[in-house]
Amino acid sequence: MVPSPPSNHLAIQQFLASVLSQRGPSALPYSEDTKWLIRQHLLSLTTTSPSLEPKTATFTHNDGRTVNLLQADGTVPITFASVTYNIPVIIWLVESYPRHPPCVYVNPTRDMIIKRSHPFVNPSGLVSIPYLQNWIYPSSNLVDLARELSSVFGRDPPLFSQRTSPNPNYHPNQSSFESGGHTGGGGGGYPRPSVRTPQHPPPSPYGSGGGVVAGKVEAEDAAEVYKSKVINMLVENVHGDMLRFRKTREAEMENWFSAQALLRGREEEVNKGLKEMRDKMEGLELHLQVVLMNTEVLEAWVRENKGKLKGGSEHIDVDNTFECVDVLSKQMLECTAVDMAIEDVVYSLEKAVQEGAMPFDQYLRNVRWLSREQFFNRATAAKVRAAQMQAQVAGMAARAPRYAT
Structure with missing residues (x-):
């Protein structure tokens, strides 16, 4: 049961x-080491943007898979x-969030349409602003994302109102959407949230509150159009420069990582x-x-036996020349x-x-006895x-201090 x-x-x-904190089949598909960070991101977002509320809903991927995710x-x-004006959006926290950017959609009502050929919103409502494309974990967050959405949509609103009659009871800075729960669905090959039914006329920059005829892009002020195009061009140029700079730095980092791995291998060899x-x-x-x-033992033996060979070598008893120093x-x-x-006897x-x-038979009896x-x-x-x-080991241990260097 979804709360x-x-x-x-x-x-x-x-x-x-x-x-x-849910476990089992109803658990959200986020890794345990990121759940606390996700909680902090959503709490910070609702503090700075109270109009965005966290919910859980079903999200449909492009391949048809459905999963229960958090959304703002x-x-x-x-x-x-x-x-x-207030632009309705849904920010989906995908399974790999926050290591990967969230999935953001504008959520038009039945009285609104998405602007054609918008540079950052496709016909399905999917938002692709530079902040999402350059998402860097862990510095990127939902608060900065919401601010960037307000800034980008303020320069070029993505929604238009289809209403042609003014509503005197509508004020432009009021939100036109309820915050009731809903589930996401898929259509046209894109994962889309479902459209909710508004209680008030939608806040559109091209509605009655804006003072411009609805749906007439040609009636926009020429200076505003020129300014919007220049800003969009500058944003695209900056985005391109940032991408090139990022690729260069990534290549440098790869080289440094390779050098680091080589040095570590050499360190292990050394x-x-x-x-x-x-x-x-x-x-x-x-x-x-x-x-x-x-050497000490041999020198001592030589000193002891040096005088035995002088003048009496013909009387030396070979059997008694070498004497055992101990019983062992x-x-x-003898053994x-x-x-x-x-x-020798067995050979004979x-x-x-x-x-x-x-x-x-006598040979076998003798060999048996000799072998025993x-x-x-x-x-x-x-x-x-x-x-x-x-x-010998005990003796070496006793003599070791004498030969220590």
């Missing part, structure tokens, strides 16, 4: 809060030939290379500590020796079987190796 249109500022606030329905005041160099430096420092530690090293040496010895057994010196022994020695060697690695 009834508001009649004062407090009611407008409540109305907007109600329609913009009412009149905008203009001054033409020193007389104030950071990646710097990280790799730091990791490599840390690895080299760790390797340097290991080399220094091993001795156990690793490794047994493992290699078993490899294979040769014996191939030459026929040993029965095959080799497995246990290899498992013991793996555990000893893990213990030695842990001890």
Whole structure:
């Protein structure tokens, strides 16, 4: 159910809060991050232009789609030939508002017609003024749009009255349109709001209140016509200059964005290379500590064994030349020796079987027993190796302050 249109500022606030907070199928098709901005735009518009009231109505797109949208329905005041008139308009807030401009229509009654060949209003009533064409989010807003509509329509009114008889009860600066709700419709390939029934004669610059014969464009004052054409020409020139300036600036911005993206890519490459160099430096420092530690161990060994070779090399016991420094090293040496010895025995057994010196069943029994022994020695060697690695890391951590640079 669509809420009834508001009649004062407090009611407008409540109305907007109600329609913009709806969820589900009845929710308005605006993104959540823009609903607050839409509310503020409409409240500012109704404050500066009380004749424009926010409503919800059905809008029909060119492709036939219908959607429930917010609109500002009412009149905008203009001054033409020193007389104030009210031009009925409808400002539709499309789904992508405020990132894209609203859709504005003049809304003539049955006693009014749209001026032919108007520079900013097509025969369907669609308004296309420079402010809409140059809409820039977030600086553009509905208040400035309403002022621009009053200014542009004041120079060249888009509506004419079809009434030929004056109405003495009509005053030109009075609004001729009720603000009751209605829904929009489509016709002739253009999305159009429906026409409402006026209660008073329409305020037209070419009606009885303007002092000019209705529908007679030829009777306009020549100076006013010339002035209007010159102003329109100036507006078109300024609009063209603004479009060219905007395209130039957009091209420059694209170039800057491309340069920025290139610099960001190079920054990522430099950071990646710097990280790799730091990791490599840390690895080299760790390797340097290991080399220094091993160098110290070898130098100590050389100092201890340097005098053993002088004068007694023929009496050196090869088996006792190298001594294990700890229990783990001795156990690793024994396990490794047994493992290699078993490899040699298995190789010799294979040769014996191939030459026929040993029965095959005896060969299998020996290999089974040797393999079991080799497995246990290899498992013991793996555990000893893990213990030695842990001890080496602990020793490096203890010696690290000595080799720190």
